[in-house]
Amino acid sequence: MAKNSFSRVLGHVLLLVLFCLLLGWVLEQTAWVLVIGLGCYLAWTLRHMSRFYDWLSTHPNEPPPEARGVWGEIFDSIYHLQRRDSKMRSRLQAVIDRIQSSTSALRDAVVMIDSEGHLEWWNHAAERLLGLRTPDDSGQHVANLIRDPRFIEYFERGDFRDPLEIPAPIDLNVQLQYAITRYGPGDRLMVVRDVTRVHNLEQMRKDFVANVSHELRTPLTVVVGYLETLLDMDDELNPRWKRPLQQMQQQASRMQALLQDLLLLARLETSDNPSEEELVDVRPLLEHIRKDAEALSGERGHHITLKIEGNTRLHGIEGELRSAFSNLAFNAVKYTPDQGEVTLHWWSDDKGQHLSVIDNGVGIAPQHINRLTERFYRVDTSRASTTGGTGLGLAIVKHVLLRHQGRLQITSVPERGSTFSCHFPPNRAA
Structure with a gap:
C-alpha cells in the first residue's frame, strides 16, 4: 500500500515536471517555468502539511480537513481510521460499562488494588461493607482505610492461599471474609464477603460443644470415681461383674479424654492470637515428648530418635506447643507397627523453624490427606477402638499452629510411612 502511494506521488511529480518543461519550451523560459512549477507544488504541499499539523494539535478528535489529490486520500484514510477506532472504543466502553454494572450489583465488595497497594476502583458494596468513599478514597493505600493489624499483616505477607476473617472496620458486629487474588503486573483484586451468619452459626456450634463438654465432665468424673472404687474391692466383688466394670472404666476413660480434647479445642478456637506468649526452649520439650512416646510404645519396641539442628528457641505458649x-x-x-522407627527432627533455616515427625508406619492414601485435620475424621474407622484416639488430635495441632502463625504439611505413602511437618515463620524465632 505504501509502495503504491509513493509511486502515485512520484508519478504526479514527473507529470508536473514534464508539463513545466513543455510549457517552458513553448515560452522559451524552461528553467523559470520549471522553478515556478516546482515552487507552487512545494507551497501546496507545505500548506496541506500546515493544515495537517494544526488539525493534530488543536482538533484531533474532529474529522480531518478537506483536500484533493494525495493529501485528500491521506485525510480520507485518517477519517476512516477515526471511524473504526471510535467504533472499537465504543464497543470496549460498552463492555467496561457492563462489567462495572455487574460488579456494582454484587452483594460482595470488589476492590481493585495496584501493585503499590493503592485503591483504583471499587463497587457500591465496598462502600457499604468497608466504608469507602468515592472519590475521596481513590488512590489511598488500603492499609490507611482497613487498619486492623491482622489485615495489614495478611496483606503485607502476600500469602493469599487462605482467606482472612475479621470484623468489619465500620461495624464490629459484622464479620467479613477477605480473599485476595493477584493479576497483571503485581495488581490485586480483593473480594470481601459478609459471613456474619455463618460465623454466628459456627460460634453457636463451638459454644454448644464447649458447654456440653463442660457439663458432662462432672458427672463423668463421678462415674469414673465409683468405678475405680468398685474395682479396688477385689475381695468383695462378684467375679461376674469384674469384666463389665473394667470395660465401663475403659470407655469412661476414653470419654474423659474426648471431653478434655473438646474443651482444649474450644479454648484454642476462641482466639487466633495467643495473648500469653513466652520464650520456649524446644529442646527439653522434645526430649520429654520422646520419653513419653517411648513409654507409650512399651513392649512394642519402637525405635524413637530425636535430631535437633539450629536454633531451638521459639516464641509461643509452651502448653499448646507441647500438646501439638x-x-x-x-x-x-500408634500407627507404626511393632519394632518400627519414629524420628522427631527439629531444624531452623532462613524460612523459619520446623519440626518433622517421620515414621515408617501404615501410611495414608492421598484422598484422605486434605481431610485429616477435620474433627473426628478417621482414615480407617476400624482402627478407632484399637488406637484409643479421639479423632481430635490433628484438629488441635492445626489450631495450635494457626495461633502461632504456623502451618501443617502432611506427606505420606501407603505402606511406607508418613511425615507430619510443622513450619513456623522466621519472626517466631528468638
Missing part, C-alpha cells in the same frame, strides 16, 4: 508436638509423636507410635 505430642499429638504428632503419639500418633506416629
